[in-house]
Amino acid sequence: MKEFLLGKLDLDALPHDIFMIAGTASFILLGLFLIAVLTLTKRWTWLWKEWLTSVDPKKIGIMYFIVAGFMLVRGGLDAIMIWLQQALSSGDSHGYLSADHFQQIFTAHGNIMVFFVAMGFIFGLINYIVPLQIRARDLASPLLNTLGFWLYVAGVIMVNMFFVLGSEYAATGWLAIAPLSGTEFSPGVGVDYWIWSLQISGIGTTLGGINFIMTILKMRAPGMTLWKMPMFTWGSLFSMIMVVTVFPLLTATLFLLFLDRYFGMHFFTTDLGGNAMMYTNLIWMWGHPEVYILVLPAYGIFSEVVATFSRKKIASYKSQVLGMAGVSLFALSVWLHHFFTMGAGADVNSFFGVMTMIIAIPTAVLVFGWIATMYKGRIRFTTPMLWFLGFIGIFTLGGISGVLLAVPPADFQLHNSLFLVAHFHSTVIGGVLFGIFCGISYWFPKIAGFRLNERIGRNAFWCWIVGFSLSFIPMYVLGIMGATRRLDHYDASTGWQPLYIMMFIGGLVIACGVALQIVQIIASVIQKRRLADTTGDPWDGRTLEWATASPPPFYNFATIEPVTTQDAFAEIKKRGANPEPKYVDIHMPRNTSAGIYIAAFAFVASFAFVWHINWLAVVGIIGIIISAIARTFNDNVEYRIPAVVIKKMEEQRKKNAPAKVEEDGEDMSLWEFIKIVLKWAVDVVRKRRLKTW
Amino acid sequence: MVAEHEVESHEEAANDRVGFGFWVYLMTDLLMFAVLFAAFAVLRDSTAGGPGGQELFKLPFVLVETLILLTSSFTAGIGMLAAHRGIKSQVLTWFGLTFCLGLAFLGMELYEFAEFIHEGHTWQSSASLSSFFALVGTHGLHITSGLLWMGTALVFIWKRGLNAPLVRKLTLLSLFWHFLDIVWIFIFTVVYLMAFV
Numbered sequence: 028m029k030e031f032l033l034g035k036l037d038l039d040a041l042p043h044d045i046f047m048i049a050g051t052a053s054f055i056l057l058g059l060f061l062i063a064v065l066t067l068t069k070r071w072t073w074l075w076k077e078w079l080t081s082v083d084p085k086k087i088g089i090m091y092f093i094v095a096g097f098m099l100v101r102g103g104l105d106a107i108m109i110w111l112q113q114a115l116s117s118g119d120s121h122g123y124l125s126a127d128h129f130q131q132i133f134t135a136h137g138n139i140m141v142f143f144v145a146m147g148f149i150f151g152l153i154n155y156i157v158p159l160q161i162r163a164r165d166l167a168s169p170l171l172n173t174l175g176f177w178l179y180v181a182g183v184i185m186v187n188m189f190f191v192l193g194s195e196y197a198a199t200g201w202l203a204i205a206p207l208s209g210t211e212f213s214p215g216v217g218v219d220y221w222i223w224s225l226q227i228s229g230i231g232t233t234l235g236g237i238n239f240i241m242t243i244l245k246m247r248a249p250g251m252t253l254w255k256m257p258m259f260t261w262g263s264l265f266s267m268i269m270v271v272t273v274f275p276l277l278t279a280t281l282f283l284l285f286l287d288r289y290f291g292m293h294f295f296t297t298d299l300g301g302n303a304m305m306y307t308n309l310i311w312m313w314g315h316p317e318v319y320i321l322v323l324p325a326y327g328i329f330s331e332v333v334a335t336f337s338r339k340k341i342a343s344y345k346s347q348v349l350g351m352a353g354v355s356l357f358a359l360s361v362w363l364h365h366f367f368t369m370g371a372g373a374d375v376n377s378f379f380g381v382m383t384m385i386i387a388i389p390t391a392v393l394v395f396g397w398i399a400t401m402y403k404g405r406i407r408f409t410t411p412m413l414w415f416l417g418f419i420g421i422f423t424l425g426g427i428s429g430v431l432l433a434v435p436p437a438d439f440q441l442h443n444s445l446f447l448v449a450h451f452h453s454t455v456i457g458g459v460l461f462g463i464f465c466g467i468s469y470w471f472p473k474i475a476g477f478r479l480n481e482r483i484g485r486n487a488f489w490c491w492i493v494g495f496s497l498s499f500i501p502m503y504v505l506g507i508m509g510a511t512r513r514l515d516h517y518d519a520s521t522g523w524q525p526l527y528i529m530m531f532i533g534g535l536v537i538a539c540g541v542a543l544q545i546v547q548i549i550a551s552v553i554q555k556r557r558l559a560d561t562t563g564d565p566w567d568g569r570t571l572e573w574a575t576a577s578p579p580p581f582y583n584f585a586t587i588e589p590v591t592t593q594d595a596f597a598e599i600k601k602r603g604a605n606p607e608p609k610y611v612d613i614h615m616p617r618n619t620s621a622g623i624y625i626a627a628f629a630f631v632a633s634f635a636f637v638w639h640i641n642w643l644a645v646v647g648i649i650g651i652i653i654s655a656i657a658r659t660f661n662d663n664v665e666y667r668i669p670a671v672v673i674k675k676m677e678e679q680r681k682k683n684a685p686a687k688v689e690e691d692g693e694d695m696s697l698w699e700f701i702k703i704v705l706k707w708a709v710d711v712v713r714k715r716r717l718k719t720w
Numbered sequence: 721m722v723a724e725h726e727v728e729s730h731e732e733a734a735n736d737r738v739g740f741g742f743w744v745y746l747m748t749d750l751l752m753f754a755v756l757f758a759a760f761a762v763l764r765d766s767t768a769g770g771p772g773g774q775e776l777f778k779l780p781f782v783l784v785e786t787l788i789l790l791t792s793s794f795t796a797g798i799g800m801l802a803a804h805r806g807i808k809s810q811v812l813t814w815f816g817l818t819f820c821l822g823l824a825f826l827g828m829e830l831y832e833f834a835e836f837i838h839e840g841h842t843w844q845s846s847a848s849l850s851s852f853f854a855l856v857g858t859h860g861l862h863i864t865s866g867l868l869w870m871g872t873a874l875v876f877i878w879k880r881g882l883n884a885p886l887v888r889k890l891t892l893l894s895l896f897w898h899f900l901d902i903v904w905i906f907i908f909t910v911v912y913l914m915a916f917v
Binding site: 167241244246275276278280287299305614652656660662 | 741872876
């Protein structure tokens with residue numbers, strides 16, 4: 028009876044060690060804090076109506092940023108914990124973590140950073156910017172978009188659920204390589220949490236991919252042919268094409284692993300004919316293209332930024348696009364370089380080694396294109412541009428070490444070493460994360476209506492560069508010295524400890540960078556009148572997202588005028604805008620709660636699968652079906668805004684636009700910010716503020 | 721008049737988008753099946769000493785199953801023709817027939833599964849059987865969701881009559897149904913026929 032009702036769930040599942048209790052407590056406290064704030068400010072209905080059920084890609088984009096930002100801190104704490112353990116645990120000392128716990132932490136770190144930080148930010152940026160760049164008002168399927176977002180949130184909750192129930196995450200590495208991830212070697216619920224957090228968020232990603240392909244291919248402004256699309260839209264299109272190509276492979280592979288674990292099948296087991304090497308192949312067929320899915324939109328961001336801040340058209344636009352196409356094509360035929368040592372034979376290894384080296388060529392086309400864009404441009408060294416330049420340096424380092432690893436004999440030496448870890452962190456931090464920071468600082472004025480503080484932004488950038496060098500250059504060295512990855516303890520005679528300590532210090536410097544980025548946002552909010560973007564075009568941009576107000580009205584553009592050239596907004600500015608726009612009725616999608624309900628039931632079903640509670644799984648699945656049916660037969664999904672109303676709103680907006688603020692002084696420096704905070708704190712202590720509260 | 725024309729073109733554009741998006745979805749589903757096919761191809765001979773497909777499968781039975789599914793695709797096609805002409809009774813008849821054929825197919829599939837399990841050849845017996853049950857079972861799950869979709873669509877047509885959004889849903893549904901038919905042809909060939917080669 029107990030087994031029927033609760034499956035594998037029992038009192039032991041409640042947190043009992045200090046880390047789990049701390050994790051659970053912080054979740055509960057965060058939850059209580061949010062509930063208290065929302066209740067005290069009476070914001071529940073507002074939150075539900077304006078945000079949670081919204082189908083506006085701009086709002087969904089912002090929600091992606093918030094969740095991914097939290098996860099960045101969460102995954103960053105994991106990284107610091109890993110580094111601290113490694114800095115301490117040499118010789119007689121065994122650090123402060125058990126080996127098993129250490130393994131869970133690096134697994135969670137990898138999953139969170141790739142799935143819930145990088146994917147979250149990238150999807151947020153695509154949501155916000157792509158419709159603006161192609162002059163569309165919404166997405167092809169607003170429902171799929173909110174559903175995709177809520178499935179992502181369900182995945183985020185699932186990946187953190189183990190704190191509350193189970194006290195155990197997968198200890199298998201971020202791809203849960205079989206047969207280690209089978210029931211035989213991982214009997215607990217950790218791997219199940221891993222499977223289901225990736226499964227539901229991955230399905231959300233596939234839906235997002237379908238949606239953005241529809242949107243980009245079918246909803247561009249009249250006259251915007253493919254060859255007139257902005258680079259970020261191109262990057263997103265290629266990325267989304269890759270999403271629909273490889274995410275189904277992930278879904279199917281996770282499904283097979285689930286069948287192994289739940290129904291006792293034998294796909295990847297060691298007995299009765301299972302084939303664990305098939306798992307390695309399948310998961311990397313998805314896993315390698317995944318990194319290109321992340322980096323292609325980042326390439327697009329860099330192309331936009333370098334063109335804007337060099338005040339030039341992007342150099343060799345068509346070869347840039349073809350470079351992206353080449354990257355996405357070759358990315359599908361390199362997966363085997365992750366396991367040259369598996370023994371596929373010299374011919375197979377050579378093919379994949381050569382393909383891996385070839386992929387550097389289209390990438391180099393892109394890099395040279397960006398450098399050529401800067402050539403003879405009048406460059407402004409704003410923070411987005413700094414992130415771009417940091418990217419060029421670090422990503423090149425990662426690229427060169429990648430080509431080195433692509434040579435099978437070299438790979439036999441470096442496989443599974445810290446050299447490899449340093450390599451992919453160079454590409455993912457240098458390429459994807461810097462791309463995200465670059466994009467956020469570039470589009471922040473569009474999103475918030477005021478730009479970010481430049482001085483603190485520069486401080487944060489330099490913390491990142493210094494911290495990155497301190498932590499990852501020793502990592503390359505350690506790798507060549509023979510340190511394997513995922514070590515929770517090493518012998519003192521290796522002499523590695525100083526380098527590990529250096530890595531830990533680098534991690535702290537990076538943490539300072541993240542803290543400064545948070546400070547940067549707060550300082551910008553304090554100074555937001557001075558930093559306000561009144562024109563909608565703070566950087567002298569070239570693409571259409573700058574042609575509307577900052578932040579844009581919910582319908583993005585009052586009129587959809589045809590596009591005639593690439594860099595359409597630069598052209599409009601040269602020619603002069605249409606003074607007498609002709610307003611027509613606008614159709615907008617209604618908000619819907621279907622996405623939330625479906626994702627909530629998906630979460631329930633997944634949770635039931637993790638704990639083997641069959642009846643609950645049935646409830647979840649029936650819930651998904653019923654909410655989906657209820658939605659598909661709801662025909663009242665759009666509403667119309669008459670042209671006169673649009674006209675009135677536009678005129679109102681122009682009248683209410685804040686006046687241009689005089690450019691006096693400079694952005695607040697870090698020191699000034701600290702003084703303001705101290706002054707505020709002193710005020711609070713003197714109880715002056717408390718009364719006014 | 722102008723406004724009405726606008727609404728129509730707006731509707732048409734939405735139809736066009738949804739149709740295109742559904743094709744993309746079908747391709748993603750096809751890729752999922754590709755993984756299951758690949759797994760089956762790798763594991764089909766890993767029978768762990770148990771019987772292989774040659775001993776287990778009864779071809780005449782599967783042939784009947786196949787013919788039933790192919791016929792259901794045909795009736796769905798005729799149903800779509802009726803839907804485009806706007807004849808409600810014919811839509812209900814032909815899709816009703818499709819529904820029954822689909823149900824019969826599903827029943828036969830489950831019967832086959834039950835027989836194997838009864839004989840002691842479960843999905844736990846060997847990797848070969850695991851991959852068989854996963855591939856054919858996933859197709860069966862798709863058929864089940866197709867039937868659910870068809871059932872609700874028919875109820876709505878019966879109650880509300882044919883309207884443009886319902887015809888659009890039927891079009892997607894019939895695409896889905898034909899897609900499952902094609903996948904089944906590959907299953908019939910790769911799983912069943914090739915077991916006897």
